[in-house]
Amino acid sequence: MNDKPSRLDLLHFARRVVVQQATAALAQIDGWIADEERRDAERRQAEERRPPPPAWLIQYGLNRANLDAVHLGGCWAAAKSGRCRPVSREQALDALRQHVTPCVHCRPDTELGVLD
Structure with missing residues (x-):
C-alpha cells in the first residue's frame, strides 16, 4: 500500500x-x-x-472689544485669524461707515459698493 x-x-x-x-x-x-x-x-x-459660510465677517481685536477688520465670508485671512464673527450685510456696511478697516485681501468694501 x-x-x-x-x-x-x-x-x-x-x-x-x-x-x-x-x-x-x-x-x-x-x-x-x-x-x-x-x-x-x-x-x-x-x-x-x-451650513453655508457667512457672507460677511467682522474681525475683533485681541481683547475682543475692538473691531479690527471687515471680511468677506470666504476670506482666507479671516479664517487664519480665528477672531471673526458672522454679521449681516447691514452690520458690515455700518462697520465700514464707522471706518473699520476693510480686509486688503478680500476687499469687502468693493463688494459692498463702499468706496472712500
Missing part, C-alpha cells in the same frame, strides 16, 4: 490552498473597500449638511 500522495493529489491540494487564501484575501480587500466607501459617504453627507 502506498501512503505517499500522488503528484496529482498534491496539485489539487495546492489549488485548494490557493483558492482558500485568495478567497480570504479578497474578503479582506472587499472589507477595506466597504470601509472606504462608508467613509466617503459620511464625508459627502457632512459636506451637504454643513
Whole structure:
C-alpha cells in the first residue's frame, strides 16, 4: 500500500490552498473597500449638511472689544485669524461707515459698493 500522495493529489491540494487564501484575501480587500466607501459617504453627507459660510465677517481685536477688520465670508485671512464673527450685510456696511478697516485681501468694501 502506498501512503505517499500522488503528484496529482498534491496539485489539487495546492489549488485548494490557493483558492482558500485568495478567497480570504479578497474578503479582506472587499472589507477595506466597504470601509472606504462608508467613509466617503459620511464625508459627502457632512459636506451637504454643513451650513453655508457667512457672507460677511467682522474681525475683533485681541481683547475682543475692538473691531479690527471687515471680511468677506470666504476670506482666507479671516479664517487664519480665528477672531471673526458672522454679521449681516447691514452690520458690515455700518462697520465700514464707522471706518473699520476693510480686509486688503478680500476687499469687502468693493463688494459692498463702499468706496472712500
